[in-house]
Structure formats: C-alpha cells, structure tokens
C-alpha cells in the first residue's frame with residue numbers, strides 16, 4: 001500500500017499521524033506499512049528479542065526520535081511535572097549524602113536534578129547524560145561548577161571517566177530498543193561496588209512504536225528480573241512512583257551485585 005493511501009486511511013479513522021516529522025522516506029514508509037498492523041496503538045512488535053536486536057532499521061528509528069528532543073514539557077506528556085515524587089521516593093531509601101556521586105540517564109531538561117536541588121538533597125557529583133544536544137546545552141547553560149557534568153551520549157555505548165554510587169533514570173528505560181538490557185550492561189561498568197539504581201517503567205507486556213517513531217516497551221516483572229540478573233544486578237524491591245495523577249509507574253530498585 002502506498003504511503004498517501006495509508007495516511008488517508010489513518011486520517012479517516014480520526015487520528016493525526018505526524019508523518020512529516022519522519023524525514024527519512026524509507027523509515028516513514030516502513031513505519032507506515034507496519035503501523036497498519038497495529039492501529040490504533042501504533043506499530044505493535046511481536047518479534048522476539050533476538051530478531052529485534054538485529055533489526056537495525058527499527059533500532060535507528062528508536063534512537064532518531066530522541067536526538068532532537070528539547071528540554072520542555074514535551075518530555076513529560078505535555079504536562080509540567082516536577083521530579084519531586086521520584087526523588088522523594090529515592091530519598092526514602094536513605095541513599096543520598098554528600099559523599100555520593102549520582103549519574104542520571106536520559107536527563108532531559110533536568111526535571112530530577114531540579115527536584116534534587118529544590119529538596120536540598122546532598123550529593124558529591126551529579127552527572128547527566130542524554131542523546132539530545134539541545135537538552136545537554138540547555139543544562140550546561142543553566143548549571144555550572146565542578147559538581148555538575150552534562151554529557152551528550154548514548155547510554156548504551158557511552159564511555160565515562162568516573163564511577164557512581166547512585167544511578168537514576170525516569171521515563172527513559174521504556175524507550176530503549178528492544179529492551180534496556182544493553183543500557184544496563186554498559187552503565188554497570190560505571191557503578192561502584194554496592195551502587196544502587198532506580199528506574200521507572202510501564203508495567204505490561206507490549207512493545208510498540210507510536211506514529212511519531214517513539215518506541216515503548218512495557219515490561220512484566222519477570223522480564224525485568226531476568227534482565228537484572230543477566231546484567232549482574234540484584235533486585236532490592238519493586239516499588240511505585242506517581243509522577244502525576246494517572247501516571248503511576250513501576251519503580252525498579254536494584255543493586256549491582258559484583259559477586260554475581
């Protein structure tokens with residue numbers, strides 16, 4: 001089916017499909033064709049992990065989406081949402097003090113960091129990584145000083161020059177294609193002995209692309225446990241974090257188990 005006909009069909013179903021944002025014609029076409037299968041949720045993925053891992057086109061599509069994000073509320077469902085609930089929940093585990101170095105994955109516009117500062121959370125260093133140059137430049141302009149570093153890079157492959165005691169990540173792990181395993185495996189290299197990680201996920205059993213190219217993976221708890229174990233982590237607890245009304249997420253808390 002041609003792209004034009006496809007868009008016409010989708011429009012007739014009453015949903016706006018921003019295909020013009022996908023400038024790469026081949027990807028648009030691919031997405032269009034596959035999106036058909038899964039309407040209205042987007043492109044539903046039914047391939048297994050191994051088949052997905054090797055699908056470079058879909059991998060590229062999932063990453064491309066995040067190269068150009070801006071530090072605005074588009075990162076949080078179009079809503080102004082503070083990072084307070086996430087940071088308060090992490091603080092309830094007594095993890096923060098002035099000797100701890102923090103790494104944040106997918107720092108976006110600094111929502112969690114702002115909460116850390118507003119809530120007077122103690123820390124030694126705060127390093128944020130993100131694939132979007134605009135997010136990183138924004139944070140570099142906002143916060144200067146030895147305590148902070150903001151680095152443009154891909155969490156799945158980035159090389160860092162230091163190790164951390166605490167790793168935080170919100171609203172990001174669900175976007176790693178095909179799963180967060182590669183990211184966790186890489187980040188583990190930069191975690192100190194007994195370091196702890198907090199990340200949130202959408203619970204469920206579904207993988208799909210939204211029409212604008214956003215990849216979303218909803219995880220079952222057993223899927224999470226399997227990946228943690230494969231990457232050398234020990235689950236501390238499944239908790240929950242409510243970002244805003246209607247936006248409750250599974251919070252995964254795990255420790256790097258160097259003996260694993």
Ligand SMILES: C[S@@+](CC[C@H](N)C(=O)[O-])C[C@H]1O[C@@H](n2cnc3c(N)ncnc32)[C@H](O)[C@@H]1O
Pocket residue numbers: 066067069075076105106107108109110111112129130131132135153154155156169170171172175
């Ligand atoms: C939905 S936003 C959430 C931003 C922020 N964590 C928050 O809670 O407000 C996801 C962020 O992860 C970043 N991101 C996506 N894939 C990434 C990757 N492979 N490595 C580093 N950052 C990534 C995106 O650029 C984006 O800023």
